[in-house]
Amino acid sequence: MSGMEITQSYPPSKFESDNDLSSAAVIGKYKHAADVVNSILPEVISKVSPGVSVCDLCQYGDDLIEAMALKEYKNAERGIAFPTCVSVNNLIQHVSPLLDNDYHLKAGDVVKIEMGAHIDGYLATAAHTTVVSLDLSQPITGPAADVVCATYYASEAAIRMMKPGVKASEITRMISEIAAYFRCTPVENTYSSTIKRFVIRGGNDIENGFPQDMIVQDLEKYDFEIQANQGYQVSIILTTGNGKTKGSEYKPFVYQRDVNKSYLLKMKAARAAFNEINEKHTVFPFATRAMSNSQTRLGLASLLNHELVTSLPVLRSTQNTDKVAHFKSTVLVTPSEALRLTLPQRLPFVHSQYCIPQPTNAAQLLSSPSINQVKASKGLPTLDVTFGERRIETQDADMDMDME
Numbered sequence: 097m098s099g100m101e102i103t104q105s106y107p108p109s110k111f112e113s114d115n116d117l118s119s120a121a122v123i124g125k126y127k128h129a130a131d132v133v134n135s136i137l138p139e140v141i142s143k144v145s146p147g148v149s150v151c152d153l154c155q156y157g158d159d160l161i162e163a164m165a166l167k168e169y170k171n172a173e174r175g176i177a178f179p180t181c182v183s184v185n186n187l188i189q190h191v192s193p194l195l196d197n198d199y200h201l202k203a204g205d206v207v208k209i210e211m212g213a214h215i216d217g218y219l220a221t222a223a224h225t226t227v228v229s230l231d232l233s234q235p236i237t238g239p240a241a242d243v244v245c246a247t248y249y250a251s252e253a254a255i256r257m258m259k260p261g262v263k264a265s266e267i268t269r270m271i272s273e274i275a276a277y278f279r280c281t282p283v284e285n286t287y288s289s290t291i292k293r294f295v296i297r298g299g300n301d302i303e304n305g306f307p308q309d310m311i312v313q314d315l316e317k318y319d320f321e322i323q324a325n326q327g328y329q330v331s332i333i334l335t336t337g338n339g340k341t342k343g344s345e346y347k348p349f350v351y352q353r354d355v356n357k358s359y360l361l362k363m364k365a366a367r368a369a370f371n372e373i374n375e376k377h378t379v380f381p382f383a384t385r386a387m388s389n390s391q392t393r394l395g396l397a398s399l400l401n402h403e404l405v406t407s408l409p410v411l412r413s414t415q416n417t418d419k420v421a422h423f424k425s426t427v428l429v430t431p432s433e434a435l436r437l438t439l440p441q442r443l444p445f446v447h448s449q450y451c452i453p454q455p456t457n458a459a460q461l462l463s464s465p466s467i468n469q470v471k472a473s474k475g476l477p478t479l480d481v482t483f484g485e486r487r488i489e490t491q492d493a494d495m496d497m498d499m500e
Contacts, residue, residue, distance in 0.1 A: 178212030369395030
């Protein structure tokens with residue numbers, strides 16, 4: 097099924113059956129997508145070291161996802177559901193650059209890796225944070241350790257709360273409580289979200305933190321109950337800063353087709369880009385690196401101006417010295433259980449001066465068993481992908497240009 101078919105002929109009855117988590121076939125496709133991510137994320141993490149190119153890490157993750165999906169799942173539409181992004185230090189999300197915006201990792205960098213895969217439109221995404229170290233036998237301390245600990249524990253607590261009847265506001269309060277223990281803050285306008293087949297954000301967001309100026313009467317706008325038969329991306333982003341964000345020096349690297357918009361394109365490059373996006377990426381986000389050539393990358397500018405695609409901006413926390421961490425997992429709340437699809441990865445060796453005090457609600461929650469999870473991946477199959485071998489050199493387009 098393509099993205100165009102979704103917008104034109106996707107009746108409610110089929111949408112309901114396609115998202116029925118009591119169906120073994122539906123659960124199976126989610127598990128297949130998760131297996132791709134669970135196989136590839138640790139491989140990308142293993143390449144993190146001083147001097148390594150962010151561009152190479154992103155390209156490697158995307159190439160592995162495409163290669164594994166094509167090799168292992170030949171009878172369905174499949175591929176990248178979210179392009180591999182590597183966001184460092186106070187950059188928050190969506191960094192998936194070409195070489196002209198590349199960055200080489202340095203010791204002490206806080207590195208957030210995010211990716212996603214889909215099989216037949218059923219998606220699984222994950223994010224993990226690590227810290228670049230010159231001496232793996234010595235713990236990372238200071239703000240980097242604080243924010244990694246805070247975000248990891250907040251993520252694990254939120255996942256344990258993904259059960260029918262739990263209120264979104266209760267999860268938000270728990271995230272904020274754990275952040276405060278480590279002198280950290282939720283990043284504004286970040287959230288966990290529901291997912292559906294071909295839908296990477298389905299509404300009913302669970303906020304990582306409430307707005308600082310929120311009044312009690314506004315709480316109901318952010319509140320709902322976790323429901324059975326629903327998938328979620330549990331995505332926790334915390335910072336050592338004040339939680340505020342601002343635009344970075346980077347233009348967007350990640351885009352997504354807006355299927356609710358239409359326009360008669362005149363420029364050849366724009367038509368080529370539009371056709372490629374519909375054919376290759378459909379409704380899922382993609383990086384400019386994924387466009388096949390300089391012509392289609394140039395055509396993106398016109399698509400953006402005519403709102404046929406939207407951009408995911410690269411935001412940063414307000415101070416350059418801030419550190420930001422991100423952990424994300426895909427969770428299905430089925431009629432019979434809550435199931436974690438994308439698995440936790442090995443944590444960096446960090447030691448925070450802070451801890452979660454006993455007895456607190458947070459400590460009690462974290463001492464309880466986590467939800468069920470899928471079996472660990474058997475590992476990466478043999479794929480014809482070499483780290484650092486394939487590089488897309490330049491963006492070739494000014495994304496502010498009005499091309500039509």
